[in-house]
Amino acid sequence: MRIAIGIDIGGTNTKYVLAQEDGTVLSSYKKPTPISADKNKKIEELLVDSLREFLNTESAKKVIDGASESSSIAGIGIGIAGLIDRKSGKIIQSPNMSKLNGVPLKDVFEKEFSLPVVIENDANIYAYGEKWVGAGKKFNNFAVVTLGTGLGGGLIYNGELYEGPMEIGHMVIVPSGRYCTCGSYGCLESYASGRAIVDNVVSALEKGTESLLSKCCDGNIYKITPEIVFKTALEGDNLSREVFRDLGQFLGIGMSNLMNILDLEAIIIGGGLIGAWDLYIDKLNKEASKRAFKPLSSVPVLKSTLTKNAGSIGAAGFLFSKIASNPTGADQ
Ligand SMILES: [Zn+2]
Structure with missing residues (x-):
């Protein structure tokens, strides 16, 4: 079964999951969201670092190392508060992280991880999670x-x-x-x-x-x-x-x-x-x-029945849905 990375970038914390196509969460992680850039790195670079950190945790490594050909990583789903240009994957306006306004977050993650990436508003992603595995099933x-x-x-x-x-x-x-x-x-x-x-x-x-x-x-x-x-x-x-x-x-x-x-x-x-x-x-x-x-x-x-990691689970599910509707990639 394929695996997706789900990320929910919140105003306080960023939450990560590795989830299977049936909604089972295999690994999860939480980290304070980098609200401001540090001297050497932009916020989007710090977000990329945080995902690498998650993928390097014992729990995530075990899942990825154990993944065979049939359970490869399908892509990355990202939820974030604010308005998003769905075509370009750019953040138009984020109320909590104005430094990300105008940043092509989809491109940044696609380039860094060589995986299909989808970006959606965080509450929309939450709704998708409820439909996928929650109270809205x-x-x-x-x-x-x-x-x-x-x-x-x-x-x-x-x-x-x-x-x-x-x-x-x-x-x-x-x-x-x-x-x-x-x-x-x-x-x-x-x-x-x-x-x-x-x-x-x-x-x-x-x-x-x-x-x-x-x-x-x-x-x-x-x-x-x-x-x-x-x-x-x-x-x-x-x-x-x-x-x-x-x-x-x-x-x-x-x-x-x-x-x-x-x-x-x-x-x-x-x-x-x-x-x-x-x-x-x-x-x-x-x-x-x-x-x-x-x-x-x-x-x-x-x-809601998805109290823990609702956003990141929804993000993973949303990625699967996009891949299913466009098997050649998530670009749509
Ligand atoms: Zn208002």
Whole structure:
């Protein structure tokens, strides 16, 4: 069985897998993403070095050395946040790694490793992973929402990855709302994301709202993280519980928009905040069913089953799909 290299370049960490065509992960690796270039090397060169490092680990070497003719390495799939020129494999705009803007990442990796390379947006890759081996396996039409520090989105339509922007996090839901990093105002991401959780808590604490969180972090409320808010919510803290319910409400509004626009069989939520699922899912469902067209509001909202390495697994799967549709190479 063939093997693919899957890479998920995140804002904090880059994750790697070697995966088989049936989705089995044979080896995985994680490394901090090089955010800035060092003196002698560009970011893309540091990313190439990191992949070499992974391929030189004991675990990866064992897989590659054991690979016979019939289980050769098929290529490299890469997921990264931002807009991608799919034809050229160039990064058009990456919010976390602006130094990669304009870099032909596909060419760089193809040249270095002499393997076919495909590049996709990270949330799209996540959606592909759900279709390939996750909670979306049995569906042909579903949206994936990645709820982490920010809010990403991907879509599987008629069984295929929709290769478009799907920036669900930047659908506007509050006119004249909060300023968003994309340059607009009132985007869903500013109200439903890890960043929004922290913003809401901090602004309530600044106004003097009582909460267990005011004593947190040696009194420095600007050090509060979504994980800390989750913990105090479980301890029964009202403010912490409320911000998760608010997140559920905004997310419910966003999801009702998706239900009304797309003919979906399911919405799958993934990302770091699914750990706090019970704190917002009721509110989300209630809000979505209140707002979506009645016959459309029964679309189930499901939890991702690919919590670990979802992006890198999806990247490997996406590479296989591209190779299958174009056996002469991944250039399309
Ligand atoms: Zn935005």
